[in-house]
Amino acid sequence: MANLFDPFQMKGISIKNRICMPPVVCYGWACEDGMVTDKNVEHYRAIVKGGTGLIIQEATCICPEGRISADQLGIWSDAHIPGLHRIVDAVHGEGVPIFIQIHHAGVIGGMENVVCPSDYTCVHKGREKHGRELTSAEIQIIEQQFIDAARRAYAAGYDGVEIHGCHGYLLCEFMNRRVNRRTDEYGPDSMKILENILDGIRKVTPPEFVVGIRLGLFEPTLADSIAHARWLDAHGIDFIDASYGFTYAMDPEMPENYPLLDIHYGAQEIKKNVSVPVFAVNSIKSAAMAQQVLDVTGVDMVDIGRGILVNYDWANDARAGRDTGRCLDCAECMWRIDTEKCAGKRLLKKQRAHG
Numbered sequence: 001m002a003n004l005f006d007p008f009q010m011k012g013i014s015i016k017n018r019i020c021m022p023p024v025v026c027y028g029w030a031c032e033d034g035m036v037t038d039k040n041v042e043h044y045r046a047i048v049k050g051g052t053g054l055i056i057q058e059a060t061c062i063c064p065e066g067r068i069s070a071d072q073l074g075i076w077s078d079a080h081i082p083g084l085h086r087i088v089d090a091v092h093g094e095g096v097p098i099f100i101q102i103h104h105a106g107v108i109g110g111m112e113n114v115v116c117p118s119d120y121t122c123v124h125k126g127r128e129k130h131g132r133e134l135t136s137a138e139i140q141i142i143e144q145q146f147i148d149a150a151r152r153a154y155a156a157g158y159d160g161v162e163i164h165g166c167h168g169y170l171l172c173e174f175m176n177r178r179v180n181r182r183t184d185e186y187g188p189d190s191m192k193i194l195e196n197i198l199d200g201i202r203k204v205t206p207p208e209f210v211v212g213i214r215l216g217l218f219e220p221t222l223a224d225s226i227a228h229a230r231w232l233d234a235h236g237i238d239f240i241d242a243s244y245g246f247t248y249a250m251d252p253e254m255p256e257n258y259p260l261l262d263i264h265y266g267a268q269e270i271k272k273n274v275s276v277p278v279f280a281v282n283s284i285k286s287a288a289m290a291q292q293v294l295d296v297t298g299v300d301m302v303d304i305g306r307g308i309l310v311n312y313d314w315a316n317d318a319r320a321g322r323d324t325g326r327c328l329d330c331a332e333c334m335w336r337i338d339t340e341k342c343a344g345k346r347l348l349k350k351q352r353a354h355g
Ligand SMILES: Cc1cc2nc3c(=O)[nH]c(=O)nc-3n(C[C@H](O)[C@H](O)[C@H](O)COP(=O)(O)O)c2cc1C
Pocket: 022, 023, 024, 025, 026, 058, 059, 101, 164, 166, 167, 214, 243, 281, 282, 283, 284, 303, 304, 305, 306, 307, 333, 334, 335
């Protein structure tokens, strides 16, 4: 079993501990051109100064029409490369590796005329969304946009990419047979879109470039997701960051009396079925709980998302045995990252001010 502060090696990349900052979109920081701002750079610099072993940069969109919101970071043109390079330099400057999550929001996107593998209607954030079925020619364009995004990520200096295949977004929709009802080669029993994207990325990046995926755990069942994970393992994926959420076309499960959450159970079952590193996430509120997740599930890395939003120094504090603070689930960060409004951050500040 891994200790939270054990180093980890993934391909040629050395990670100093098992603590990963997972992708967390900083809503409201970028403009409509998707360019990196100073605020983005300083955010990641502060996180790595705080001791985190690995960064997976927030969902960064492969095309303007696939954005979750108009202020999302972009990687759809070569013009984005210099700004992204600034984030990489800030993170590498502290000796920490960084991957970037490449993303298309599919039916739950925030732009006009959203698309989906099949015609599909769902409710997201209280609004009914209808996705128009993609043609196969449009799918091929999206495959190329993912491949181009990975090429740009490599050019910007990232150590790897994480393909966003989770949380109800486009590639997740392809993998879920309750959403994807196509009858062509991209139909529900096929991983064709992932195959074309992975093969294409391998052609435009060198072998040491890490290509992982954020994979849905219950799409729609755990058995389906295990099959997806096994397929990805056999097709050369380098890691699986296991999560789920944000849609209703899923059947989460876990055994009675399981000591953690269903999302951790799912990651544990994926880990048992693949040869590559697996990451677990969600509501890990303390260093003790992070260690428990490693111990119980056998995964390789833990993601601390909102915990690190509350306290950039989460990893250093955990290592020193100090209180890390914790997310109070106020959901303020789901809409705008205004650090002053974060309930967990305010509580930690208050506690520290009172010794
Ligand atoms: C404000 C916010 C933005 C997020 N953005 C992303 C994202 O870009 N990509 C992604 O895969 N998950 C995203 N997530 C989910 C987180 O990566 C993580 O899985 C989730 O917050 C649960 O982990 P935690 O309890 O440690 O925060 C986001 C979560 C929040 C709160």
